[in-house]
Amino acid sequence: MKKKFSYQPQSAWKKLNTPALRKKAEALAERYIEFLSACKTERETVDYICRRLRQEKYDEKFSGERVFRNLRGKAVFAARRGSAPLHEGLALIAAHVDTPRLDFKQRPLVEQSDVVQAKTHYYGGIRKHQWLARHLALHGLVVRENGEKIPVSIGEKPDEPVFCIADLLPHLAQKQGNQKLNEAFEAEKLNVILAHSSSTGGGNEQQSEKNENSVKEHLLKLLHAKYGIYEEDMITAELQAVPAGPARFVGFDKALVGGYGQDDRICVFAALEALLRAKPGARNRAVIFWDKEEIGSEGATGASSRFFEYCVENLLPSVSPARRLAEVFLNSRALSADVQAALDPDFQDLHEKQNAARLGYGPCFSKFTGSRGKYGASEADAEYFAFLRGLLNAKDIPWQTAELGKVDQGGGGTVALFLAAYGMRVIDFGPPVLSMHSPCELASCADIWFAVEAYKAFFEA
Numbered sequence: 001m002k003k004k005f006s007y008q009p010q011s012a013w014k015k016l017n018t019p020a021l022r023k024k025a026e027a028l029a030e031r032y033i034e035f036l037s038a039c040k041t042e043r044e045t046v047d048y049i050c051r052r053l054r055q056e057k058y059d060e061k062f063s064g065e066r067v068f069r070n071l072r073g074k075a076v077f078a079a080r081r082g083s084a085p086l087h088e089g090l091a092l093i094a095a096h097v098d099t100p101r102l103d104f105k106q107r108p109l110v111e112q113s114d115v116v117q118a119k120t121h122y123y124g125g126i127r128k129h130q131w132l133a134r135h136l137a138l139h140g141l142v143v144r145e146n147g148e149k150i151p152v153s154i155g156e157k158p159d160e161p162v163f164c165i166a167d168l169l170p171h172l173a174q175k176q177g178n179q180k181l182n183e184a185f186e187a188e189k190l191n192v193i194l195a196h197s198s199s200t201g202g203g204n205e206q207q208s209e210k211n212e213n214s215v216k217e218h219l220l221k222l223l224h225a226k227y228g229i230y231e232e233d234m235i236t237a238e239l240q241a242v243p244a245g246p247a248r249f250v251g252f253d254k255a256l257v258g259g260y261g262q263d264d265r266i267c268v269f270a271a272l273e274a275l276l277r278a279k280p281g282a283r284n285r286a287v288i289f290w291d292k293e294e295i296g297s298e299g300a301t302g303a304s305s306r307f308f309e310y311c312v313e314n315l316l317p318s319v320s321p322a323r324r325l326a327e328v329f330l331n332s333r334a335l336s337a338d339v340q341a342a343l344d345p346d347f348q349d350l351h352e353k354q355n356a357a358r359l360g361y362g363p364c365f366s367k368f369t370g371s372r373g374k375y376g377a378s379e380a381d382a383e384y385f386a387f388l389r390g391l392l393n394a395k396d397i398p399w400q401t402a403e404l405g406k407v408d409q410g411g412g413g414t415v416a417l418f419l420a421a422y423g424m425r426v427i428d429f430g431p432p433v434l435s436m437h438s439p440c441e442l443a444s445c446a447d448i449w450f451a452v453e454a455y456k457a458f459f460e461a
């Protein structure tokens, strides 16, 4: 392809230029929608990943050609051996499985003005008003003191009830309307309505205890009948309120996917597809899907833990005996696969448009993250970036570059710096998303398609 003197990013839609290719992209988006609709929590996502890996003959024993390890159902590592020795480095794609949501508190249940609500503590960066007056589903698990796990998923099937946080009616919102957004919506008011009726025992019930006939008591009886649990069991539960209902195509042309949790499940989906579909090659490949990115990557299942290192260490004896881990890391190339904020049609002034990501222009590189003078960033070197640019251009895969918002106004972090800590080459690279962190994030079907193609090309390089 002849180079032009000036540069403009290429439309991904223009590259989906045959009806057959469009059909394939739509079929991929349909599968992606199923995945998004089924995986609302980090545990559900890791379960899905492990199921797909097992189907493709990935084994938890670290001796074969395809291996994986699941850390407590919340993080997962998978690798496929290449013909080259491991000390020549991995091709690694990292993404995160956790998403912003409302976690139930340890003692969630409160009864006030004829309803029982669950008190919550939000997880990750949410805009609180987006969670009011909408259907919520409840996902997670309760663990009994004997270790028995009781999975919970309610509010997704049409015949199941959903849950809801009430919002103020406009008639009474006069004062709130004059408050600052951050003050108008309080975290302690993100209380999810779970029940409203008291027991219908027909008057024969003993009234010895004051709360015998309360809404809460009725709810606890229902919970015991359905799940066999007591209120104390909720203390050792992980219950998450998430937007209810499936992801959907958005627009007459079905060119966008709208749904919860696309940051970062779009990259999880694309990276997994790429790992499973890329042609076998020389370089050893791996994916790592971490938890806890949205709250700073701390914790055993987050990117700051040693889990990834332990997994690679376990690869060494079978693939490159007598070599040092440091060699593997220093020779590795990584993609920190995370979404970038797409240029918002209604808030264009918050972006610096020439360096903003656009929906439908392919996956997006962010050379650095951080904010205000690149503080807290990991920055990729120009040599590595140039190598990746050449790789995608050679395969005619559209790509773009961006930074998150205007200088001194935007910014953010990803898992890139945790990989950079090993001295490996790493750059952020993922599709743009509109309405990021909202209950209905939007992504372009063309970008989903080319994210998979780009990650495949990365593994095959």
Ligand code: MN
Binding pocket: 096, 263, 264, 293, 338, 339
């Ligand atoms: Mn993310």
Ligand code: MN
Binding pocket: 263, 294, 437
């Ligand atoms: Mn995020």
